[in-house]
Amino acid sequence: MKTQKFLYLSKSDVEKVDLPMAEIIDTLDQAFIQKGHGEIEMPPKPGIHTAPDAFIHAMPAYIPSLGAAGIKWVSGYPENYKKSLPYINGLLILNDPATGMVLSVMDCVWITAMRTGAATAVAAKYLANLDSKTIGILGCGVQGRTNLKALKIIIPGLNNCIIYDIYEKAAIKYSEDMQEETGLQIKIAKSPKEVVENSEVIVTAGPILKEPNPVIEGNWLKPGVFASPVDFDSYFKKSSFLNCDKFVTDDTSQCLYYKSLGYFKHIPEIYADLGEIAAGIKPGRKSRDEKIMCANLGLAMDDVAVAIKIYKRAKAGNIGKWLEL
Template sequence: MNFTSDHNWISESLEIGKEMLYLSQKEVLGIGLSEKEILNLTKDALIAHGKKEYEMPAKIGVHPFPEVFFHAMPAYVPSKQAVGAKWIECYPNNPSKFQLPQTTGLLILNDVSSGCPIALMDSAWITAMRTPAVTSLAAEALHPDAETFGMFGCGIQGIEHVKYIGHTLKKLKKIYIYDVREEAMDRLIQEVQPKISVEIVKGKNPEEVTKSCEVLSSATVILKEPLAVIKDEWVSRGQTIIPCDMNTFLDPVTSKRADKYIVDSIEEHELFDQMGYFPDGLPKIVCETGEIIAGVKKGRESKEELIVCSNIGMAVCDVVVGREIFNQALANNVGVKLTL
């Protein structure tokens, strides 16, 4: 890595210290990063995390209302010259109450050499992409021969999970989906089925989906009191469960009895435990997702193992994906330069 060269390259297009590049959500989307590119960038970030080649404190937050959160998420990944912070919020009632997205946010990037801000961009799309990428990479590492995948929650995250999972689980034959909103399941099928070859099946209820799938994921809401919709008695040995909603949708008993409980960030899960998000106690953590991806720790060691891999989102992924968007935007003269 050559930070001086990187600084000089940015300086060719941007007057560092006097201006920064602003990218709207439309411009971030317009860069055109493919799902495979997002997967590769996310994998690089996870490997750096697994090899401890990063700096990232646990995300702190504020909570104006019981059901919402704001998170501050800084990170530094030297191998990508990526340093910055995401400020993101989740308001589950926004769609029905204000006709606004549930999740919005911004990502700021800085020049490593000087520390000066170089970019400010929408982060909602980045979050929506890197989250299913992490799930898909974890599924590949922990259950590569899976023929069935189940997705609970058919919002933005659910839609993207169903799009992404086929890139890594090459033997998939069926994808089961479930949402309490019938229209959400219909919308997902209408949007995604024409784009993928794997059959999407609308689940009748959570029990059917749980019992039908080798790999399961959930992207619902994050609550302090678990909903425990996926009952422990429905879960069998040999399954892999990869929740994005921490301790909400899955029965906490399942996580505690799993042969392996893996998390993306131990520090972040311990922080959430201190804040009361694991009222029954944080399960014993075996290792981190990045350590599995990097080959530092072993993943599945037998077909009979029940594995739970909880990924609640890491800033290393955001800054790595964001930095690539910035690189391409700068190279292609995309965005608006703002005076500092």
């Protein structure tokens, strides 16, 4: 038997491929349509939990239309910043669906950052008012950045961004970086309330906490708002969940699984899975004034769909290192 090799892509190799955000959004949109039609294999993610509010998750998925099969093994440790380590870390393995052989092992940090922003943008495509002008970002870290970048592609008329972070330094750095990257006017708010009351699109991206201390009241939400709680229910109070006309999630079974673990205690009845909306099985936004929240929990299919594209581009561009199994 011949020696089997796989392509190893480090964090900088993955970044070098530089898959454009617009392509990632389109790839995920197609994946959600297929999910809506039941064409994707993706069991709910199992995880282990070695420290309070920390997780290490296994996320497998098979997407037949892309010929993509793989698994992400990803950790999230909220206290890592105290050791100058990143919050999110991990690796993704891609397998050949025909033989099961390992095609590639790659760092998953860039993919996680980009695909989460892209998934918010897919939700916004169906659920936001696409002529929105003002966006609010709570939590000015990695997700605060990629979500803004992705939403500006789907809602190009966005021109004002109001931000909040408990660390002022983080907010200042964000405003400098993102103003340059997106061309948006960025204003640092004094409170989460100021952000929410003035935004048509809202992304919350602080740390996910099992016992959160949420602050966003239902009556702060503007008519017509679209909200993406990337940090689950850490920012939104029960009243804000209940004040939404539609509550959508990227995967109903996963959302209910998280609920069984103690997250999302106060969510209303789930209106739809994002895949059902993307596939046209259920309508998305029906009127200008609807308040809609879409909780994307992060799906293995998002990662695997992006990873296969990165693998193909890296292979064609001689990026990465071939290693023996």
